[in-house]
Amino acid sequence: xxxxxxxxxxxxxxxxxxxxxxxxxxxxxxxxxxxxxxxxxxxxxxxxxxxxxxxxxxxxxxxxxxxxxxxxxxxxxxxxxxxxxxxxxxxxxxxxxxxxxxxxxxxxxxxxxxxxxxxxxxxxxxxxxxxxxxxxxxxxxxxxxxxxxxxxxxxxxxxxxxxxxxxxxxxxxxxxxxxxxxxxxxxxxxxxxxxxxxxxxxxxxxxxxxxxxxxxxxxxxxxxxxxxxxxxxxxxxxxxxxxxxxxxxxxxxxxxxxxxxxxxxxxxxxxxxxxxxxx
Amino acid sequence: xxxxxxxxxxxxxxxxxxxxxxxxxxxxxxxxxxxxxxxxxxxxxxxxxxxxxxxxxxxxxxxxxxxxxxxxxxxxxxxxxxxxxxxxxxxxxxxxxxxxxxxxxxxxxxxxxxxxxxxxxxxxxxxxxxxx
Numbered sequence: 001x002x003x004x005x006x007x008x009x010x011x012x013x014x015x016x017x018x019x020x021x022x023x024x025x026x027x028x029x030x031x032x033x034x035x036x037x038x039x040x041x042x043x044x045x046x047x048x049x050x051x052x053x054x055x056x057x058x059x060x061x062x063x064x065x066x067x068x069x070x071x072x073x074x075x076x077x078x079x080x081x082x083x084x085x086x087x088x089x090x091x092x093x094x095x096x097x098x099x100x101x102x103x104x105x106x107x108x109x110x111x112x113x114x115x116x117x118x119x120x121x122x123x124x125x126x127x128x129x130x131x132x133x134x135x136x137x138x139x140x141x142x143x144x145x146x147x148x149x150x151x152x153x154x155x156x157x158x159x160x161x162x163x164x165x166x167x168x169x170x171x172x173x174x175x176x177x178x179x180x181x182x183x184x185x186x187x188x189x190x191x192x193x194x195x196x197x198x199x200x201x202x203x204x205x206x207x208x209x210x211x212x213x214x215x216x217x218x219x220x221x222x223x224x225x226x227x228x229x230x231x232x233x234x235x236x237x238x239x240x241x242x243x244x245x246x247x248x249x250x251x252x253x254x255x256x257x258x259x260x261x262x263x264x265x266x267x268x269x270x271x272x273x274x275x276x277x278x279x
Numbered sequence: 280x281x282x283x284x285x286x287x288x289x290x291x292x293x294x295x296x297x298x299x300x301x302x303x304x305x306x307x308x309x310x311x312x313x314x315x316x317x318x319x320x321x322x323x324x325x326x327x328x329x330x331x332x333x334x335x336x337x338x339x340x341x342x343x344x345x346x347x348x349x350x351x352x353x354x355x356x357x358x359x360x361x362x363x364x365x366x367x368x369x370x371x372x373x374x375x376x377x378x379x380x381x382x383x384x385x386x387x388x389x390x391x392x393x394x395x396x397x398x399x400x401x402x403x404x405x406x407x408x409x410x411x
Contacts, residue, residue, distance in 0.1 A: 061315070083315060154296055154298065194293070198291070200378075201381065201388060232287070233399055268392060
C-alpha cells in the first residue's frame with residue numbers, strides 16, 4: 001500500500017530560486033534562508049520519498065486567463081520548466097507519475113472533487129523553488145512528482161475547508177494504491193505577504209506563528225478561517241496559505257512537528273517552513 | 280442591478296483581483312502574458328502603442344501601460360503576476376515594481392522589508408483610516 005508519511009509546508013518565493021541559481025546563496029541577505037533549510041534538507045535526504053505530491057499554484061505561466069482551473073492535476077510523464085520571462089530555471093525536468101496521478105484523478109472525482117486533468121504542464125517557481133529548498137541542486141530530482149495546481153490568483157481561491165477536504169480525499173486515494181510507495185505531500189506558498197498596491201510589503205509575524213502552531217495544535221481553527229482574514233491580516237497574496245491545509249488534511253488526525261523555520265524577508269515575503277510527520 | 284460592496288473592498292491600498300476585475304482586465308492581462316516570449320517583448324518595446332493596438336483593451340488601459348501607472352493598472356483589472364512581466368520587460372525587478380506601487384524609492388522599500396516589513400496596524404480598514 002502507498003502511504004503519505006509526512007507533509008512539508010514551505011514558501012515558494014521566486015527570488016529564493018533566483019538567488020540559488022545565480023550563486024548568491026552565501027550572500028548575507030540570503031545565507032539565513034538557506035541555512036534555515038539545512039535541517040529540512042537533511043530530513044528529506046533521510047526520508048527518501050518515492051513520490052512527492054506538490055500542492056502549489058501557477059503564477060500566470062502555465063495558465064493564462066483563457067481557462068482558470070480551481071484544482072488542476074498534472075498527469076503527464078514529464079513537466080518542463082516554464083520560462084517566466086527571464087529564461088527557465090536551470091533545474092532538472094520534473095518527472096511525473098502518470099499511473100498514480102490517473103488513479104488519484106479517478107478517486108478524487110468519485111469523491112466529488114471536480115479535477116481538471118492536465119496532460120501537458122509547464123511548472124513555474126511555485127513548484128520548483130520548494131523542490132530546490134528541500135532537495136538541493138541534484139542532476140536529477142530523486143523523487144517523482146505529481147503537481148496539483150490550485151487557483152489562488154483570481155479571487156476567490158477555494159476555501160480552507162475545501163482545501164483541507166481535498167487533502168483528506170488525496171490520503172484516501174493514495175491508500176487505495178496497491179504498491180509500496182513512500183509519499184510526501186507539500187503545501188506551498190505564503191507566508192504573510194502582499195506584493196501589490198500601496199500596502200505592498202505587509203508582513204504579519206503573529207498571524208504566521210499562530211498558523212504554524214495551529215497546523216498541529218488546532219487545525220480546525222485554520223480550516224474555519226475565512227478568506228477575508230488572510231487578505232486583510234496577512235496580505236493579499238497570503239491566501240496561498242490555504243494550500244498548506246490540503247497538505248495538513250492528507251496527514252490524518254495525529255501529526256508530530258519535526259522541523260520549523262521562519263524568516264523575514266525574502267524579497268517581499270515572510271518565509272516559513274514546517275515538516276509534520278503522520279502518526 | 281449592481282452587486283453589493285464586498286467586505287474585502289474595505290482593505291486599504293489593495294485591489295483584490297476578483298471575478299469582476301478579472302473580466303475587466305482580461306485583454307490587458309492577455310497582453311501582459313504575451314510578454315513571456317522574447318520576440319513579443321522586442322516587438323512591444325520597438326513600438327508600444329502599435330503592439331498594444333493588437334489587443335482589444337480600453338484606451339485607458341493602453342495609456343496606463345505606456346505610463347507604467349502600476350496602481351492604475353491594478354485598478355483597471357491587471358493582476359500583479361502578469362504586471363511583473365511588464366516590469367521584467369523593462370529590465371526592472373519585482374521589488375522595483377512594488378516600490379513604485381507603494382510610492383517610495385526601491386531602496387526604501389527594500390529597507391522596510393529588511394526591518395521586518397510593513398505592520399498590519401493601521402492597514403486593516405479603509406473606514407478606520409478615514410478613506411471610506
